Amino acid sequence: MTRALLFAPLIAFAAIAAWFAVGLRQDPSRIPSVLIDQPLPTFTLPAIEGRDNPLSSEYVKGEVALINVFASWCIPCAIEHPVLMQIAEDEDILIAGINWKEKPGDGAAWLARLGDPYDFIGDDADGRVAIDFGVTGAPETFVVDRKGRIRLKQVGPITEQIWEQDIRPVVRRLQAEE
Amino acid sequence: MMRLLIIIVALFASSAFAVEPDEVLDDPALEQRALDISRNLRCVVCQSQSIDDSDAPLARDMRLIVRERLVAGDTDTEVYAYLVARYGDYVLLKPPVQPNTYFLWAAPALILLAAGGGAWVFLKQVRKSASGDDDGEEVEPSS
Incomplete structure (x- = not known):
């Protein structure tokens, strides 16, 4: 019995080491969203300067939608942009944009240069709506179901691979739902 | 200065x-x-x-x-x-402090208990062999 106890510290160390080995491999910037399966925050945003398609939470109700938080000052957003353009072309899905903390005119100029995948764009100049969405940085994308609930949150740019593996299957499933 | x-x-x-x-x-x-x-x-x-x-x-x-x-x-x-x-x-x-953090908050006390318990067993052992009694019979530590 006491001989077995000799090994207790070693076993405890091994257990802690294994725990840390798993924990340290996790990406600390991945924070699970508390908004998953929660209703979309209620908001109304004006159109960005140079556009006339403002965004309200009412506009995305009843449809499976992507709500994408973007800004012209955000470098990863430019990486994500072609993928969004492709989604807008290929898919029957509503894409709404929240233009986050943008100077007037910059968002429209950026879209004029790169193309515009958005059905609606809201101007969130003071970042208040982004906080209602629990946004920590741009880009972030929310998949909303027909009942207006947030079902998936993508932090960081949607790449082709992320779209095909993680997001599109969810979108398809939600579109098949009544 | x-x-x-x-x-x-x-x-x-x-x-x-x-x-x-x-x-x-x-x-x-x-x-x-x-x-x-x-x-x-x-x-x-x-x-x-x-x-x-x-x-x-x-x-x-x-x-x-x-x-x-x-x-x-x-x-x-x-x-x-x-x-x-x-x-x-x-x-x-x-x-x-809520159900999913009970372990987090209790961990320091649990670790202290485990370490204290380990030290206690170890010290008991040392005392035992110091008193020259290795046959497993309980020996009251001298106070």
């Missing part, structure tokens, strides 16, 4: 906070509450800083929200709840 002065000044310097003059509330009591709350809220971009310490634009937005909620008459608990509803418990720098 100059060097001494610099050291003294450095010793008494309080840490600089990121709060900008235009954010400060007119009511000093309310501003103090805003500061206390801000120190307990995590800047979700920088992660290891409070929103009171951080210069990140999002931290500024959150400081402004804290002040706005306080001016609107929220209690401290309501202000925390407002941000937790959006960012989760993660936004609190001090994890709340």
Whole structure:
């Protein structure tokens, strides 16, 4: 019995080491969203300067939608942009944009240069709506179901691979739902 | 002398906070509450800083929200709840005591107990062999 106890510290160390080995491999910037399966925050945003398609939470109700938080000052957003353009072309899905903390005119100029995948764009100049969405940085994308609930949150740019593996299957499933 | 002065000044310097003059509330009591709350809220971009310490634009937005909620008459608990509803418990720098954190909070005591228990068994063993009795018979430690 006491001989077995000799090994207790070693076993405890091994257990802690294994725990840390798993924990340290996790990406600390991945924070699970508390908004998953929660209703979309209620908001109304004006159109960005140079556009006339403002965004309200009412506009995305009843449809499976992507709500994408973007800004012209955000470098990863430019990486994500072609993928969004492709989604807008290929898919029957509503894409709404929240233009986050943008100077007037910059968002429209950026879209004029790169193309515009958005059905609606809201101007969130003071970042208040982004906080209602629990946004920590741009880009972030929310998949909303027909009942207006947030079902998936993508932090960081949607790449082709992320779209095909993680997001599109969810979108398809939600579109098949009544 | 100059060097001494610099050291003294450095010793008494309080840490600089990121709060900008235009954010400060007119009511000093309310501003103090805003500061206390801000120190307990995590800047979700920088992660290891409070929103009171951080210069990140999002931290500024959150400081402004804290002040706005306080001016609107929220209690401290309501202000925390407002941000937790959006960012989760993660936004609190001090994890709340609740079922999924019981182990976290109990861990120091459990580790102390385990280590103390181990030390006790070890010391008992040492005493036993020191008294020359190895046949497993219980020996009362001499007091």
